[in-house]
Amino acid sequence: MNRAYRLAAAGVLSAALVAGTAAAASAAPAAPTAHAVAAKAPQQATLTAKASTGSVKAWQEFRISGTSTGLKAGTKVTVQQKQGAKWVSLPASVNTGKTGAYSVRVKLGIKGVNQLRIAGGGVVSPVVSVTVR
Structure with missing residues (x-):
């Protein structure tokens, strides 16, 4: 019996014993299914972002709003701006709410x-563009 099969069988047996199903624990699985492997994978965290407008005057306030999934409520998210080849964090941040939603006020002068x-919890959102005139 190869090592991967033994580990999979031990995992299923352990899960069955924890769940209290002795019948399931005595049946040896053929191999882990794709569904079983996918169920064990952690949910990947994501962030969305949408600007309230596509164009503003210099230093005019607008909002970037969105939602987070897979991040703990209260996670700090920060607006980042691409300056040359670098992403620079702006002094505009907010904590996500209980549902993962956020809305942050932004002013740009460039x-x-x-x-x-938006960056937070080790995750970044897709890029949004805002034209400053």
């Missing part, structure tokens, strides 16, 4: 198309 994203 004229032209600004690429922005």
Whole structure:
């Protein structure tokens, strides 16, 4: 019996014993199914982001709103701006709510198309663009 099969069988037997199903514990599985492997994978965290407008005057306030999934409620999310080849964190951040939603106020002074994203909990959102005129 190869090692992967033994480990899979031991995992299923342990799970069955914890669940209290002796009948399931005595039946040896053929191999772990794709569904069983997918069920064990942790949920990947994500962030969404949407600007309240696509164009603003310099230093005019707008909002970036979105939701987080797979992050703990209260996680701090920060607005980042692409400056050259680097992503720079702006002094605009907020904590996510109980449902994972957030909304942060932003003011930009660099004229032209600004690429922005939200970062928090080791995750970044897709890029949103806002033009400053």
